[in-house]
Amino acid sequence: MRADLLALTPESVASLANWGLVKRALKEIDAGQGPSLAEEDDGTVVGTFGDGTVARLSPGVSLRDTRCSCPATGVCRHRVATALAYPAFAKSALAESGGGEEDATDAKTFEAWSPGEIVDEALDGLGRRTLDEAKTARRRGLVAVVRRASADEPTPSAELPSCTVRFLVPRDLAYARCDCRLAQGCSHVVLAVWAFREADARDASASELTVELRDAGARADEHGPLDDAVGLARHLVVDGVTHAREALSQRFERLRRALASEGHVWPEDALEDLERALARYRSRSARYRAEDVLAIAAELEARRRASRRDAALPAAHVLGTGEKHETALDHLRLVGLGARVEVEGPVRRVEVFLGEPDTGAVLVCSKEWSFEAPATPPIGAVDPVPDGPALARRKIAGATFGQLAAGQVVSRAAKRRANRAITFGSAHGSTSVVPQTGDWD
Numbered sequence: 001m002r003a004d005l006l007a008l009t010p011e012s013v014a015s016l017a018n019w020g021l022v023k024r025a026l027k028e029i030d031a032g033q034g035p036s037l038a039e040e041d042d043g044t045v046v047g048t049f050g051d052g053t054v055a056r057l058s059p060g061v062s063l064r065d066t067r068c069s070c071p072a073t074g075v076c077r078h079r080v081a082t083a084l085a086y087p088a089f090a091k092s093a094l095a096e097s098g099g100g101e102e103d104a105t106d107a108k109t110f111e112a113w114s115p116g117e118i119v120d121e122a123l124d125g126l127g128r129r130t131l132d133e134a135k136t137a138r139r140r141g142l143v144a145v146v147r148r149a150s151a152d153e154p155t156p157s158a159e160l161p162s163c164t165v166r167f168l169v170p171r172d173l174a175y176a177r178c179d180c181r182l183a184q185g186c187s188h189v190v191l192a193v194w195a196f197r198e199a200d201a202r203d204a205s206a207s208e209l210t211v212e213l214r215d216a217g218a219r220a221d222e223h224g225p226l227d228d229a230v231g232l233a234r235h236l237v238v239d240g241v242t243h244a245r246e247a248l249s250q251r252f253e254r255l256r257r258a259l260a261s262e263g264h265v266w267p268e269d270a271l272e273d274l275e276r277a278l279a280r281y282r283s284r285s286a287r288y289r290a291e292d293v294l295a296i297a298a299e300l301e302a303r304r305r306a307s308r309r310d311a312a313l314p315a316a317h318v319l320g321t322g323e324k325h326e327t328a329l330d331h332l333r334l335v336g337l338g339a340r341v342e343v344e345g346p347v348r349r350v351e352v353f354l355g356e357p358d359t360g361a362v363l364v365c366s367k368e369w370s371f372e373a374p375a376t377p378p379i380g381a382v383d384p385v386p387d388g389p390a391l392a393r394r395k396i397a398g399a400t401f402g403q404l405a406a407g408q409v410v411s412r413a414a415k416r417r418a419n420r421a422i423t424f425g426s427a428h429g430s431t432s433v434v435p436q437t438g439d440w441d
């Protein structure tokens, strides 16, 4: 008896193949034109069709990788039909042999199993490269949402940052299905199993659980670059920015790199803000505010504490480990919300705020110019520093800042940073700005 085939529903077969094949096969089986089935001693289920085609479903092999005598390379209708015809075949075989367990094949009651039960040996079967990939992802840390099997949804699944893995057949890795390009046998399947193990250890009864995967080594509360960043911030707060020496810039640089290599995107951003605040203090900028330094120091310490073991939030959220520092976006529509000009001596900085209708996120596109007046201005020269309207006429993304702030932009070459800063590529025609009507949906 092939428990894996019995566990397949038309829905799960469709996710291995497609609905068209499933519908056609079900129709043929209903009309009595399905394959004739036989089960060999090793468990291989053989489906023989009227035209002589033979599909062989071997145990432990997915529908895609099992054999069929037809020339199709992917999952063909023969394999689909053989799988779908199996439950009825198994049931009548059982009845003939005089029963056995009562109705093992009847009604698809869901089985409360956890993919966390899948053993390491089975994962090893996915190959060393796949395992290494999964380990690298775990070292960086990631958050997964684990959904257990229930009466409504008999297929347990794990939602990873970039894809979702579904376990169609209990305890059978061959039927773990991922919606990434590889579809099966990928590193996500390994991560999903690990996520279930983590969830089982924490709370085996919750129907849905958010867990974090992180290496024990990385999780240990050992001294890391984040502690150094907190130390630096504390030094500035305690000793005062007045005493901060220029030599600090090397320390900033080293720390920023260390945070970046750990993937700590948010602390890295905070450190950048701190250095900028310090530079403003040194240049006696009107934009320097002591509260900013305090706020950043507090942020760093708060993130450090919140990322400790057994904290309420997954550390990856707090540190931004899952965030990409910069993401290239190939299709993006943004709506201009307005602009702001910052003035400081000869420096003008324009910030245009853009709303992303799909997510409600607000992104910022900014540009800074310095209009240093010549030491001896020629007689009768006009003021070289442009005012707001003049800045609005300056060019950005094939339009002007004014048009961008009041229009909507469609771009195939934009880059978004984790901190919501956005830049537009310069390729001709990749970005276009058109007027908007205020209709923001």
Ligand SMILES: [Zn+2]
Pocket: 053, 055, 068, 069, 070, 071, 072, 076, 077, 078, 079
């Ligand atoms: Zn076939």
Ligand SMILES: [Zn+2]
Pocket: 163, 178, 179, 180, 181, 182, 183, 184, 186, 187, 188, 189
């Ligand atoms: Zn995958």
